Amino acid sequence: xxxxxxxxxxxxxxxxxxxxxxxxxxxxxxxxxxxxxxxxxxxxxxxxxxxxxxxxxxxxxxxxxxxxxxxxxxxxxxxxxxxxxxxxxxxxxxxxxxxxxxxxxxxxxxxxxxxxxxxxxxxxxxxxxxxxxxxxxxxxxxxxxxxxxxxxxxxxxxxxxxxxxxxxxxxxxxxxxxxxxxxxxxxxxxxxxxxxxxxxxxxxxxxxxxxxxxxxxxxxxxxxxxxxxxxxxxxxxxxxxxxxxxxxxxxxxxxxxxxxxxxxxxxxxxxxxxxxxxxxxxxxxxxxxxxxxxxxxxxxxxxxxxxxxxxxxxxxxxxxxxxxxxxxxxxxxxxxxxxxxxxxxxxxxxxxxxxxxxxxxxxxxxxxxxxxxxxxxxxxxxxxxxxxxxxxxxxxxxxxxxxxxxx
Amino acid sequence: xxxxxxxxxxxxxxxxxxxxxxxxxxxxxxxxxxxxxxxxxxxxxxxxxxxxxxxxxxxxxxxxxxxxxxxxxxxxxxxxxxxxxxxxxxxxxxxxxxxxxxxxxxxxxxxxxxxxxxxxxxxxxxxxxxxxxxxxxxxxxxxxxxxxxxxxxxxxxxxxxxxxxxxxxxxxxxxxxxxxxxxxxxxxxxxxxxxxxxxxxxxxxxxxxxxxxxxxxxxxxxxxxxxxxxxxxxxxxxxxxxxxxxxxxxxxxxxxxxxxxxxxxxxxxxxxxxxxxxxxxxx
Numbered sequence: 001x002x003x004x005x006x007x008x009x010x011x012x013x014x015x016x017x018x019x020x021x022x023x024x025x026x027x028x029x030x031x032x033x034x035x036x037x038x039x040x041x042x043x044x045x046x047x048x049x050x051x052x053x054x055x056x057x058x059x060x061x062x063x064x065x066x067x068x069x070x071x072x073x074x075x076x077x078x079x080x081x082x083x084x085x086x087x088x089x090x091x092x093x094x095x096x097x098x099x100x101x102x103x104x105x106x107x108x109x110x111x112x113x114x115x116x117x118x119x120x121x122x123x124x125x126x127x128x129x130x131x132x133x134x135x136x137x138x139x140x141x142x143x144x145x146x147x148x149x150x151x152x153x154x155x156x157x158x159x160x161x162x163x164x165x166x167x168x169x170x171x172x173x174x175x176x177x178x179x180x181x182x183x184x185x186x187x188x189x190x191x192x193x194x195x196x197x198x199x200x201x202x203x204x205x206x207x208x209x210x211x212x213x214x215x216x217x218x219x220x221x222x223x224x225x226x227x228x229x230x231x232x233x234x235x236x237x238x239x240x241x242x243x244x245x246x247x248x249x250x251x252x253x254x255x256x257x258x259x260x261x262x263x264x265x266x267x268x269x270x271x272x273x274x275x276x277x278x279x280x281x282x283x284x285x286x287x288x289x290x291x292x293x294x295x296x297x298x299x300x301x302x303x304x305x306x307x308x309x310x311x312x313x314x315x316x317x318x319x320x321x322x323x324x325x326x327x328x329x330x331x332x333x334x335x336x337x338x339x340x341x342x343x344x345x346x347x348x349x350x351x352x353x354x355x356x357x358x359x360x361x362x363x364x365x366x367x368x369x370x371x372x373x374x375x376x377x378x379x380x381x382x383x384x385x386x387x388x389x390x391x392x393x394x395x396x397x398x399x400x401x402x403x404x405x406x407x
Numbered sequence: 408x409x410x411x412x413x414x415x416x417x418x419x420x421x422x423x424x425x426x427x428x429x430x431x432x433x434x435x436x437x438x439x440x441x442x443x444x445x446x447x448x449x450x451x452x453x454x455x456x457x458x459x460x461x462x463x464x465x466x467x468x469x470x471x472x473x474x475x476x477x478x479x480x481x482x483x484x485x486x487x488x489x490x491x492x493x494x495x496x497x498x499x500x501x502x503x504x505x506x507x508x509x510x511x512x513x514x515x516x517x518x519x520x521x522x523x524x525x526x527x528x529x530x531x532x533x534x535x536x537x538x539x540x541x542x543x544x545x546x547x548x549x550x551x552x553x554x555x556x557x558x559x560x561x562x563x564x565x566x567x568x569x570x571x572x573x574x575x576x577x578x579x580x581x582x583x584x585x586x587x588x589x590x591x592x593x594x595x596x597x598x599x600x601x602x603x604x605x606x607x608x609x610x611x612x613x614x615x616x617x618x619x620x621x622x623x624x625x626x627x628x629x630x631x632x633x634x635x636x637x638x639x640x641x642x643x644x645x646x647x648x649x650x651x652x653x654x655x656x657x658x659x660x661x662x663x664x665x666x667x668x669x670x671x672x673x674x675x676x677x678x679x680x681x682x683x684x685x686x687x688x689x690x
Contacts (some may be wrong), residue, residue, distance in 0.1 A: 063504035065428065072440065073426045077467050078424075133532055250654030301459065302518065303427055312436065312531040314522035317532075321525075360644055367423070368504045379644040386647070 006217050008142035010053075010225025014284050015145040016043075017049065017197040018229030019236065020094065020284035021101025021254070022341025024277065025189065027233050028257040029406075030184050031240030032250050034278040035168030035175060039234055041185045045192025050222050050337070051381045052356050055363040055374065056198045057218035060205035063368045067202045067359060068298035074279060074358035083354035085300045086347040087195050088292060093344040096327035099125070100337030101281035104254050108274055115332065119206070122328040122352035125285045129320055134207040134306045141283035147276030151235040154264030154273075160242040168241065172203045186396050190348045192230070194390070195355040196291040203294040207307050215372070239264075289327070293320040342405050349393040355383075362403045418502065419456075420579050420601040428505040429457060429494065431512065438494075439515055441506060443467060445493060446581035446619070453607035453616035453661070457506070458573070460515050463491035484516065490573055491562060492516075493516040497611030514557060563615045576672070586674040587624050587661075594674075595681040599625035599658065621662040623687065624673075625655055659684040 030038050056067050065073075068087075072080040102125075104115035127148070128137055159380045172181055201221070210218060239260035244251060251257050254277065261273040290306075297304035306318040331337060360382045363374045374382065400406075418424065429438045439459035443466075447455040465476035481489060492515050494508055501507040512518070526532050575581045579601065587595045600623040607616030661684050667676040677684075 065504050069428055073428075076426060077442075077464060078469070081468060081472075130529075300464075301437060301442075303437040303514075307435070310526055310529070311522055314526040315518055318521050318525050357647075360647070364644060374644075383644045383646045386644075 001225040005139055007221045007224045008139045009201065009208065010221030010223075011145065011228060012138045012142035012225075012267065013053070013197050013201045013204070013221075013287065014049075014225040014229030015142070015148075015232075015280045016200065016284035016287035017194050017226075017311045018192060018233045019145075019280050020093070020341075021097050021104075021281045021337055022344075023233060024101070024236065024254065024257050024280070025251070025305055025338045026187060026341075027185075028240040028244075028251045030188065031237030032244035034172060034181065034184065035241045035245055036165050036234075036238060036268075037170070037172035038181075038185055038188060039169050039237070040197045041188045042192065042230050042233050042237075044191045044388075046226050047381070048189070048385045049193050049197060049226050050191070051378060051385060052221045052359055053198055053201050053226060054219060055378060055382065056202040056359050057205050057210075057222055058215060058258070058372055059126070059359070059362055059368060060202040060209040061218050061370050062212055062370065063362075064206055065362075065368065066206050066294065066298055068295040068357065070358045070362045071302075071355060072299050072301075074361050075354065083351055084295060086350040087199070087295050087355065090194065090351055091288045091292040092194055092323060092327055092330075093340050093347070094194075095323060096330040096335075097337040097340040097344075098285040098326055100256065100331040100340075100354055102278055102285060103331075104337070105274055105278035105281060107257060108258075108277075108291050115334065118328060118331055121237060121282070121285070122324055125282065125289065126321065126324050129286060129289060130310060130317070132206065138204065138287060141279050141286065145276060145283055146278030147272050148232050148280060149235075150261055150269055150272045150276060151232060151239055152266065152308060154261040154269055155239050155242065157264035158239070158242050158260065160238070165238060165241060165325065168407065177403075180312040180403045180406055181398060182395070183399045183406045186343070186392050186399060187406065188233075189388075189392060190352070192405050193352060193356075194235075194348060195351045196288055196295075198355065198359065199291040199294050200287045203290070203298075203305070207305050209307070226290045249312045270285050289320050289323055292323040293317070321373065323344060342400075345400065346397055349396040352389045352393050353386065357386060360386060383386055415604050415606040415615070417620075418603045418605070419623075420585055420603055422600060422605075423502060424454075424457075424506070425579065425583075427502075429459065430505045430507050431474075432500055432507045432509045433511060434607040436514075438508070438512060439492060440464075443491070445573055446577045446579060446582075448608075449576070452619040453579075453608075454496050454579070454603065454619075455616070456495045456686075457499070457508075458491040458493050458578070460492040460517075462489060466575075466578070470631070495610070496616060497614050498675045499614075582619075582622075582675075587622070587666075587677060588674045589677055589681050591680070594627065595677055596624040596658070598675065599623045599655075602660070619663055621660055622666065623658060623660055624681075624684070655687065658687040660687055 060066055061069065068084075071083055075083065099118055100114065102121045103114040105122070106112070106117040107114040181265050205214075205218060236257070240251060240257075243260040243263060250261070258270065258273045258277065261269045293316045294304055296319050297313075302315045303313045305313055310317045330340070360379075362368050363378065363382075366373055411686070424441050424444060427441050429441060430436070431438050436592045441457050442460065442463035443458040444454050445456045446452040461476040461480040465480070467471040467473070468476065475534045494512055498508045499506055507520050511538040516627060582601055583598055585598050587597060588594045601619055602621045602623065604620040605615050605617050607618030610616050659681060661679070665677060665679045665684065667678055
């Protein structure tokens with residue numbers, strides 16, 4: 001049991017990356033339009049985030065230095081600032097969307113408009129970050145998020161033609177254009193490797209006071225959490241491919257995303273999936289709000305973290321509080337939460353390479369790592385993904401404009 | 408002429424000191440970043456203190472944003488002529504993945520202000536620390552530690568942490584990125600890093616200062632070195648390493664004596680022609 005609880009940080013981090021509000025909808029849209037033909041992107045994304053999360057977890061365990069600390073140290077104040085601005089924008093936009101998403105989960109249960117739930121969700125999230133121990137927080141919301149496994153159960157219950165799903169993997173539908181296909185590929189890869197995952201994961205390692213002795217824990221978190229996130233993401237896409245693709249429907253809201261679960265498992269399934277959606281979006285709220293505080297504090301060298309009293313990390317807690325207020329205000333303008341996450345992709349383009357390059361460099365620096373520097377495998381994969389991320393970051397914005405964000 | 412190799416500890420200002428996290432030794436609290444370094448003795452410069460805060464970082468960021476940081480700080484600070492936050496080098500007890508400092512340096516002004524005016528008044532801010540089982544690293548302060556009396560700033564044996572502003576030529580950042588010219592007047596490149604050797608004058612009781620021993624001069628606009636040119640074996644991503652080494656194949660090393668010190672502003676002048684300097688690969 002203790003061993004199982006030790007990997008909740010990885011689970012919570014991965015849920016925030018793979019099945020937060022933007023991705024819940026994006027995965028279902030992809031499944032309903034492209035079938036399983038983008039499944040390979042999720043696999044590529046899972047491997048990529050595993051490679052870099054493993055490095056950043058190892059760095060955190062060996063040197064106690066979280067990722068944004070490294071960004072500033074290796075890239076210097078100016079390039080580091082470019083990354084800080086881009087990452088902070090991603091965090092803030094995503095945070096706003098997640099607050100909206102969690103509020104929509106309440107709307108699905110109560111029928112009361114989500115805007116009325118927004119302030120309540122924001123207040124709850126802030127109270128959790130203000131008072132609740134980091135470990136309790138990650139355990140509660142990490143484990144609750146596992147309820148999303150119900151998508152996989154529903155898929156099995158729906159009894160799709162497995163041969164048809166397998167056929168889709170290598171046959172993209174002919175009625176979708178290549179640019180749209182590529183746009184969704186990049187959006188999925190960007191979601192799998194969002195920078196706030198490594199900010200949160202490595203800072204979480206420091207919050208839990210990992211040392212060299214915890215390298216195995218760090219690794220277990222990476223190799224359980226992220227593949228699980230990828231699995232959930234594929235299950236959602238497969239559900240949509242089974243229910244919506246044959247009738248040429250495209251889900252647009254959260255209510256439609258959870259529909260296949262209702263079809264497969266009835267009311268019980270719907271209850272479980274809404275709990276899962278709430279946990280995932282609320283967990284992602286915590287992840288992005290804390291990441292906003294982590295990245296800003298670590299750039300400037302401020303005391304950060306929940307391992308000290310709020311009084312002793314005043315600027316960090318002030319950053320989290322201000323981010324929560326700004327994000328709540330943004331979502332209260334009735335802006336569509338899902339659309340907000342689409343625009344954050346623009347900022348990810350700058351943040352992705354500038355986040356992972358310093359991680360790759362420090363993971364090779366014996367000053368930091370001693371004998372725990374990267375092996376050949378990590379370096380080969382790391383270099384491959386660096387090239388891939390640079391290509392992605394160059395292609396993201398033109399593709400977004402060309403396809404009008406995939407429409 | 409200072410001989411190579413030196414027996415004392417060798418560090419590089421950019422690679423090992425600048426932008427590292429500063430940690431308070433007594434309780435592991437994070438204090439600041441090394442936003443800049445203050446030098447002393449213009450003829451034979453050595454590192455005197457760590458500089459931090461917006462007044463140290465602003466000039467390094469530069470542009471309107473840097474000026475805004477400096478301007479806003481100067482406006483809000485009560486002192487007549489405020490200088491950056493500083494920590495004397497003799498308090499530094501370890502230079503590793505973080506810089507550990509002894510003594511009890513107080514937190515920076517902004518942290519104290521936010522603590523007293525925003526976070527402090529919120530209920531629960533000083534409540535039980537989450538996690539009673541917290542490790543020794545973050546345990547209670549020893550009794551009488553000034554950190555337990557928020558708001559009562561007082562000078563510590565670290566020496567006064569705030570003095571009047573520091574002239575540009577005594578800031579490490581002013582040396583880094585400066586253009587270097589040949590005796591003939593032609594541009595030889597720019598300072599990519601400053602080599603420091605720990606054999607300078609005594610600071611405090613037992614620590615010797617990090618003396619400026621020489622400069623790594625890279626062809627202009629080749630970007631940062633990331634330490635890859637000073638390879639000590641070991642695994643590293645071959646491609647990244649190869650690209651950076653290629654960009655820096657023409658980098659050279661000049662000792663402090665090979666540069667004309669009488670140029671506080673403008674380009675640094677070499678006494679020895681560039682092509683007679685040691686190449687980095689020979690270092």
